Amino acid sequence: MPIVRLRQDSIRSIPYTGSDNAQCIYWDNGLACFGVRVYPNGRRSYVCAYRVNGRKRIVTLGRADVLTLDRARKKARIYLGQAADGDDPHAAADALHASGTVKTLAEIYVERHAKAKKRSWRNDDSYMRRYVIPKLGSRLAGSITTADIARIHSEIGENHPYTANRVIEVVRKMYNAARTWHLIPREMQNPAVGIERFAEAKRRRYVTPAEMPNLAKAIDAEQNEFARHAIWLLLLTGLRRNEVLNAKWSDVDLKQRTFFIGQTKNGEALLTPLSRAAVALLKNISRIDGNPYIICGSVSGRPLVNLRSAWKRVRDAAGLQDVRIHDLRRTVGSWLVRDGTSLHLVGAVLNHSDQKTTAGYAYFQTQDRQQALDRHGRNVTKLAKGQLTNQGKRGTQAAGSSAGAPSRPAVHRFSRQKLHKLVWSEPVATVAERIGVSDVALSKACRRAGVPVPPRGYWAKVQTGKPTRKVELPLRSATTEDSIKIRVRSPSARAALSSGAPVDG
Numbered sequence: 154m155p156i157v158r159l160r161q162d163s164i165r166s167i168p169y170t171g172s173d174n175a176q177c178i179y180w181d182n183g184l185a186c187f188g189v190r191v192y193p194n195g196r197r198s199y200v201c202a203y204r205v206n207g208r209k210r211i212v213t214l215g216r217a218d219v220l221t222l223d224r225a226r227k228k229a230r231i232y233l234g235q236a237a238d239g240d241d242p243h244a245a246a247d248a249l250h251a252s253g254t255v256k257t258l259a260e261i262y263v264e265r266h267a268k269a270k271k272r273s274w275r276n277d278d279s280y281m282r283r284y285v286i287p288k289l290g291s292r293l294a295g296s297i298t299t300a301d302i303a304r305i306h307s308e309i310g311e312n313h314p315y316t317a318n319r320v321i322e323v324v325r326k327m328y329n330a331a332r333t334w335h336l337i338p339r340e341m342q343n344p345a346v347g348i349e350r351f352a353e354a355k356r357r358r359y360v361t362p363a364e365m366p367n368l369a370k371a372i373d374a375e376q377n378e379f380a381r382h383a384i385w386l387l388l389l390t391g392l393r394r395n396e397v398l399n400a401k402w403s404d405v406d407l408k409q410r411t412f413f414i415g416q417t418k419n420g421e422a423l424l425t426p427l428s429r430a431a432v433a434l435l436k437n438i439s440r441i442d443g444n445p446y447i448i449c450g451s452v453s454g455r456p457l458v459n460l461r462s463a464w465k466r467v468r469d470a471a472g473l474q475d476v477r478i479h480d481l482r483r484t485v486g487s488w489l490v491r492d493g494t495s496l497h498l499v500g501a502v503l504n505h506s507d508q509k510t511t512a513g514y515a516y517f518q519t520q521d522r523q524q525a526l527d528r529h530g531r532n533v534t535k536l537a538k539g540q541l542t543n544q545g546k547r548g549t550q551a552a553g554s555s556a557g558a559p560s561r562p563a564v565h566r567f568s569r570q571k572l573h574k575l576v577w578s579e580p581v582a583t584v585a586e587r588i589g590v591s592d593v594a595l596s597k598a599c600r601r602a603g604v605p606v607p608p609r610g611y612w613a614k615v616q617t618g619k620p621t622r623k624v625e626l627p628l629r630s631a632t633t634e635d636s637i638k639i640r641v642r643s644p645s646a647r648a649a650l651s652s653g654a655p656v657d658g
Contacts, residue, residue, distance in 0.1 A: 156180045159189060161222045169193055178211075187229040189217060199225035203236035212243045245338065255297060256290035258336060262327040265334070280320045281327075284309055294328075295337050297344045306348055314351035314618040321345045354615060358476060359484040360388075363586055371470035380463035382438050383448045387478070389431040391485030391503050394478055398456050401445045407432055475580075475613040565590075565639040572637055573604045573626040580612050589641040602637045603627060 155170075159181045169191045171177035178200060180188040186202040190213075197217035203210060214220065214228050235242040259281040267274035288305055289297060302324055310317035325345035331337045360368055372388075375381040386397050396414050404413045410427045427435070441449050446456035464478045486503055565588055567575070575584055576599060585592040599606050605624040614621045629635055 156182050158182050159222060164189060164197060164217050164222065167191055167197070169195070181226075184226055184229060186233060187226060199229070201229040201232045203233055203242075205236045205239065205241045210241070210243065250293065250295075253294055253336070254290060255292055255294050256286050258294040258327065258331055259286060259290075261334075261336070262330055266326070266330050276319070277323045280316075280323050284320050285324060294331065295341060299342070299344045299347055302344045303348050310351050315353060318350045318353065321348055321350070351618065353618065357483075358480045358616065359487040360473070360476060360480065361583070361586060363582075364471070364473060367471040368467070368473060371467045374470060375463055375467055377463050378439070379448045379450070379457050380460055382434065383457065383460055384464065384467060384478075384481070385434055386431065386448075387481040388484065389428060389434065390425070391482050392425070393482065394460065398446075398448050398458075398460075400447045402440065402447055403445060405435060405447070407435060474610075475616055565641060567598075567637045567639070569602050569604055569629060569635055569637070570626060572599065572602060576604065576606050577623055581606055588639070590639055594639065598637050598639050602635075603630060 157167075157179050159179065167179055167189065169177050171193070174193055176190070177192075178188045178190045180186075188200055188202075190198050190200045192198075199214040199217060199220060199222075200211055201214055203212075212232070214225050214232070217225075220228075232242040263274065263278045263281065267277040271277065284305060289301060302321060306317045306321050309320060322345075325343055328337065328341075328343045328345060332339055332341070332343075372381055372384050375384070383397050386392065387394065390397070390412070392412075392414075400412065400414075405411075405427075406413075410429070410432050412425050412427050414425065435447070438447060444454050448457045449455075450457040460478055468474055468476050482503065489498075576595070578584075581595055582592045585595040588595075596606060598604075604626065607624075611621055
């Protein structure tokens with residue numbers, strides 16, 4: 154290779170002297186191991202040669218029509234200094250190119266991790282194909298930054314915030330796995346880390362005792378026989394949807410009242426008991442020759458694929474548009490808790506691998522917690538000294554003197570601000586049931602006090618994470634009341650009030 158004095162004005166005139174596409178490099182006589190490479194097509198690039206760990210490398214510093222000669226020399230000196238310290242200055246660039254594209258990395262992740270370790274791997278594959286690959290698929294995986302992933306997260310979150318959170322969770326897992334597999338540099342920061350998630354409201358919806366009669370009628374009116382049986386099984390057993398749809402007659406022992414599930418969501422086999430009501434239902438389900446499944450579909454020998462259409466018809470007929478199919482499983486857990494079943498036993502019935510999941514059902518124990526606080530209050534009053542004891546005695550005497558008086562309906566008293574806060578904290582029907590009045594009576598009280606209530610569909614949007622707007626409390630007019638009284642018609646609510654249970658407002 155020729156050694157010449159490189160000058161900025163002579164770079165463009167240096168000719169290509171090789172043959173058969175051979176390498177042609179002009180080395181600088183002022184800085185050893187620095188030169189310019191000339192290609193057969195006339196393109197020129199600055200290069201630097203160094204040796205590290207016994208390996209000789211010639212790396213490109215940049216194109217001569219973009220990089221000036223002085224900047225190329227400075228860059229070469231930095232490279233040579235790093236090589237003298239035993240570091241390869243081009244190792245990071247090599248690792249970046251070795252990582253491949255985002256599309257390639259996504260395909261490797263789905264094959265090596267998602268399919269092997271996740272039953273829901275199709276969701277991961279769908280997130281990649283629908284959201285990530287169209288935006289970043291052709292870029293090198295090692296070049297992706299947090300800003301790139303945050304941009305995708307923001308775009309998805311405009312309409313589907315929960316999906317946006319799931320996407321970045323999959324991307325984060327993919328890059329963690331890629332670092333373990335040495336597909337990206339180990340020092341590379343995971344681009345999905347540090348992105349603020351969209352808020353997700355914990356779903357606590359379940360079918361209340363007041364709603365159950367309408368739901369039962371709607372289920373019985375469903376025309377699809379096997380879909381009707383499947384929904385009843387979900388409501389009676391608390392099993393997951395796929396566990397019911399994929400159940401076979403060979404898995405059921407009607408005499409022992411047991412149902413064997415080969416693989417549950419947590420990956421373990423389960424032998425779950427069946428109630429007498431569930432057994433009676435199973436005995437009434439028709440068996441189709443050649444189809445081993447309990448819930449048969451339209452395809453011969455195959456189960457029913459999904460319940461979306463049937464469940465939509467059922468919940469619309471029952472007036473429960475905000476209840477999802479999985480809420481039936483939550484209904485089983487909540488009713489067991491309301492009936493006094495321990496959380497440990499509820500977790501065993503629902504096959505929860507984490508007791509924290511079952512602990513969420515304690516939310517439904519409002520009445521039990523009120524009764525427990527009543528007992529606690531009576532104990533404190535009984536054991537307290539001085540004024541509390543005297544007040545307790547006077548309260549007892551007063552109660553005894555009025556024992557023979559006729560009972561009158563209890564009354565809730567609310568301020569406008571308290572009532573507004575209450576009806577915007579949960580659905581009006583739920584608030585009405587909790588305080589022992591009808592939803593019509595509660596709505597009339599709100600209109601009388603000039604308190605706005607959430608419009609139809611508001612709570613469904615809240616549950617799905619869609620944007621909503623809360624109507625603020627307007628100023629009180631001369632014709633509206635500032636203190637609202639609502640009579641309690643529910644016997645259980647009157648008993649709770651008379652026993653000293655705390656009342657909102």
